[in-house]
Amino acid sequence: MNNFTCVSCGRKLNPSQINKKTTVCQNCFDKARVERIQTEDFLKENFTKTWSATIFKNYVLYFKELGIGVSTIRRHTSKVLQVLQAAENELLRPSDINEGWLVSTLEKIPNSKGVKSSLFNFLIKEGYLSFNADEGILKGIRELLKQVPKGFMRLLEIYFNERMELRNRQVKFNARNPLSLLTVKADVEIFIRLVRWLQINCKHIESWDNVQQEDIHEFLLTLTPKHREIVRKDLLVLFKLAKRKRQITHIPILDIKSRELPPTIEPLTFDEQVRVAKVIKSRLYEQPLECLLTTLCFYHGLSSSHIRNIKISDIKVDLKAIYLNERSPVYLSNDELIVINEYIKQRSNIRNVQNKSFLILGSSSSEVYQDRPINSTFIARKVKGFCGFTPKSLRITCFSMIASNFGPQILVEGFGLSLTQASRYGKLEDYLLEEQIRSERDFIKENGT
Known part of the structure; x- marks a missing residue:
């Protein structure tokens, strides 16, 4: 008689496991695998250097401390095993591990995308890797600027330097929310998108000074309504800066009040x-x-x-x-x-x-x-x-x-919404004005004057 239950835990096997004639369920298999990869025999068999074996074993313990399931530990450690085996062959010591080497090594391993975050966090925690997120973003912005044609590059460099000066001042004076580098990068990407569009659709334009209002409007029409308004305001800031720095002689976009777009999801009746x-x-x-x-x-x-x-x-x-x-x-x-x-x-x-x-x-x-x-x-x-x-x-x-x-203020204090989010459900100043009018009317009724 065939046995359709796990010999270890007694759990019922699924049809796939029965067809493969396995005797243990997947959870027991993963559990046994995780226990085995921590043994000295396994480490000696798969590593030639003590430091790489130590990192691997500590990585397993790090996952167990976080309470991660054995199936996830098994999947991740199989990829990390390959990374550390490559480190033995390519690096002399653990201090040689750096972000660039890790990224390039993980790219060579199939289906390793999910491993990157946990491996980076572990190596930073253990002191094997020093990772500066700001430097990575700044490097990305500079790489983007290198792709811009010469006639458009100078203004974008000025914009980048101005925003960095603003950010540095905010950091110096301990601002609560200094300008995010990701925001600067997003703005630069918008400007570069415009430059590429001009190169394809307006080949006669070779610098910012040749851009006309019709060109900007035509570009904005390629965007969705909500994104269009955000990009329009960003471009207005860029062109005002360009005029102040004498990079252009006119501002090719109208300085009009932002329009409030209707909500995409209406509340229930x-x-x-x-x-x-x-x-x-x-x-x-x-x-x-x-x-x-x-x-x-x-x-x-x-x-x-x-x-x-x-x-x-x-x-x-x-x-x-x-x-x-x-x-x-x-x-x-x-x-x-x-x-x-x-x-x-x-x-x-x-x-x-x-x-x-x-x-x-x-x-x-x-x-x-x-x-x-x-x-x-x-x-x-x-x-x-x-x-x-x-x-x-x-x-x-x-x-x-x-x-x-x-009033929308209660959404901020009672529900944790930001001021921007709360303002979507009503204007704070309008509600305060209505409250003041109501209190004045009540006062007049009570006093009969």
């Missing part, structure tokens, strides 16, 4: 909101998971990232609250406590649940022995199938209704 609320109320016991996900989006404006990272330890039943990072707690109603309680009952039937720290769990068999959050697609699918609306539209509805009743 009142009738739609009522329908969603009734669906949640009527299915607290039948579909607790879907109700919980929809409630967190609809009533509390939680993003998928917030929801997927909620842990059991974050729920404080005695305080009727869920504590979150980077925003105020979510305070729960009685119905929400009921739906959480019902979901916990449903959750208890999931295999290996005692080793799971996250509140929301998927039902996939591949996740049984992994303690990691669900993905955003899972949340979107459950919410859309339950109420007919996406989590994003429910979140926008939540913020719009709160801002219309209490």
